[in-house]
Amino acid sequence: MANDFETIKKNANSFIIEIHKFVRENFQVSIGDQKKYLDSVTKDSVKTGQAKLGSFIISMSDVLLDSTIIIIYTFLFLIYKEHFKLFLAKLIRKENHPVLVDILSQIKVSINNYIVSLIIEMIVVSVLTSLGLWIIGIKYFILLGLITGILNLIPYIGILIAGIITVLASLTGSAEFSMILGILIVNVIVQFIDxxxxxxxxxNSKVEINAFVSIMGIIIGGAAAGIAGMFLAIPLLAILKIIFDRIESLAPWGYLMGNHVPRKFRWRAKKVTIEN
Structure with missing residues (x-):
């Protein structure tokens, strides 16, 4: 792709010219007027763009820093795993140790299932995207499909970045609008299936968390800790559900987080009964 940079640049310019022609033919705005308008908008937004660029650089630095910190924390957590187990054993009464052992074993199973599920999802998304890009004739379709599958692990933002990379890569072949439209259609279909x-x-079937709680957790995690929070929201919710399910006073919250749906609702005059 780096070797095709000049081709990408040439096709990008051709694509921009095609957009100018489309606007001229359908909205009766000359290419000169379009360029004047774009120049005026560009001049007004230079300072804003510089500020946004600075914010973007800072944000990317934060993402890299967070990723490094997560790796360090994970490494230290694995080193002191037994230490944390003994801490929990000392913190909880001996008569409740069987419950603690059950919680820790279920958390291990749930997290393992979640990681396996992510790998399966990544493989399926990569294969579907590669197949779609191959059908519409995109160069580097295997590489781009793999990039899409990996970036799809980052909620919301990942698929957007993957789409931009795929569109840029498509310019190594031609600047036809139908090609870019095909890429958008492939991404939409794959996301719908995903x-x-x-x-x-x-x-969700592996971690037993319903869709509503998953979405709320991702939003709250993103607001609290950015991309890292969005990525860690689901496993943290799974851990909380395991704990809630095994503590009697918190069991209703575990039920609320679960994906259990009653098969039949029967409404009566003065009360509602739910039959499973």
């Missing part, structure tokens, strides 16, 4: 089939069947 969100409506893969996530409910593979991920």
């Amino acid at each position: 969100n409506n089939l893969l996530v409910p069947l593979i991920i």
Whole structure:
């Protein structure tokens, strides 16, 4: 792709010219007027763009720093794993130790299932994206499919970055609008399959968290800790559900977080009964 940079630049310019022609033919705005308008907008937004660029650089630095810190924390957590177990054993009464052992063993199983589910989801998304890009004739379709599958692990933002990379890569072949439209259609179809089939069947079924709680957790995690929070939201929710399910006073909250749906609702005059 680096070797094709000049081709990408040439095709990008051709694509921009095609957009100018489309606007001229459909909205009766000359190419000169379009360029004047773009120049005026560009001049007004230079300072804003510089500020946004600075914010973007800072944000990327924060992401890299967070990623490094997560790796360090994970490494230290694995080193002191037994130490943390003994701490919990000392913190909890001996008569409750069987419950603690059950919680820790279930957390291990749940996290392992979640990691396996993510790998399966990544493989399926990579294969579907590669197949779609191959059908519409995109160069480097295997590489781009793999990049999409990996970036898809980052909620919301990942698929957007993957789409931009794929569009840029498509310019190594031609600057036709139909090609870019085909890429958008492939990404939309793959995301539809991922969100409506893969996530409910593979991920949510493994961690037993319903879609509503998953979305709320991702939003709260993103607000609290950015991309790292969004990525860690689901496993943290799974851990909380395991704990809630095994503590009697918190069991209703564990039920609320679960994906259990009653098969039949029967409404009566003065009360509602739910039959499973």
